[in-house]
Amino acid sequence: MFGGNGNDNTFPKTGLNKITNGEFIYLPNFFSKSESDFYLKALTEKVIWKQESMNIYGKNIDFPRLTAWYGDNDKPYSFSGITLCPTPWNEEILAIKNKIEPESKVVFNSVLLNRYRSGSDSISWHTDAEKELGKNPVIASANFGETRKFQLRHRITKEKLEIELKHGSLLIMQGELQHFWQHQVPKSAKPLKERINLTFRVIL
Numbered sequence: 210m211f212g213g214n215g216n217d218n219t220f221p222k223t224g225l226n227k228i229t230n231g232e233f234i235y236l237p238n239f240f241s242k243s244e245s246d247f248y249l250k251a252l253t254e255k256v257i258w259k260q261e262s263m264n265i266y267g268k269n270i271d272f273p274r275l276t277a278w279y280g281d282n283d284k285p286y287s288f289s290g291i292t293l294c295p296t297p298w299n300e301e302i303l304a305i306k307n308k309i310e311p312e313s314k315v316v317f318n319s320v321l322l323n324r325y326r327s328g329s330d331s332i333s334w335h336t337d338a339e340k341e342l343g344k345n346p347v348i349a350s351a352n353f354g355e356t357r358k359f360q361l362r363h364r365i366t367k368e369k370l371e372i373e374l375k376h377g378s379l380l381i382m383q384g385e386l387q388h389f390w391q392h393q394v395p396k397s398a399k400p401l402k403e404r405i406n407l408t409f410r411v412i413l
């Protein structure tokens with residue numbers, strides 16, 4: 210079962226949520242409906258989407274989602290066994306970045322984009338705790354398109370939390386969250402439409 214620190218009915222709260230060993234800010238209606246529709250279409254059409262794969266025991270396995278990496282920084286970044294080089298910012302991604310920075314209180318220099326084409330696309334349990342992200346990284350996650358479940362699991366207690374990330378929502382992960390909690394977007398057997406997620410990061 211997914212709980213909410215014993216407070217199931219009110220989890221997650223809009224705004225700051227403090228949990229054991231971490232915190233996040235949840236803003237379900239951060240982008241208006243029309244802004245969100247605009248970004249979903251523009252990002253679908255304009256982003257240079259890639260099908261990355263990972264070599265596992267001599268076999269190339271496609272990631273179960275499309276990805277893209279944009280940024281103002283030409284340091285390559287390693288993620289799940291692949292090294293990505295950033296594409297320069299485009300107009301829409303810059304506009305999203307400018308809108309979320311005052312809320313995040315951070316100036317981001319890169320963003321990883323994920324495109325989940327259907328319920329069979331997913332991202333499995335991981336943390337965003339690469340050393341290039343520094344000690345307690347602030348990661349701002351903007352969501353457009355289909356609502357997907359975002360799950361958190363405490364690495365020691367195994368406590369699980371779940372957040373529905375819908376069209377136009379913003380989730381800012383901060384504090385020690387990346388050290389103690391893994392997260393995932395699980396597959397779903399339901400016929401789901403496309404979802405685009407952007408996770409803005411600071412690479413040191």
Ligand SMILES: O=C(O)CCC(=O)C(=O)O
Nearest residue numbers: 321323337359394406408
């Ligand atoms: O799609 C999401 O909400 C999460 C993406 C994610 O965890 C990542 O890109 O590191």
Ligand SMILES: [Fe+2]
Nearest residue numbers: 335336337392
């Ligand atoms: Fe992540």
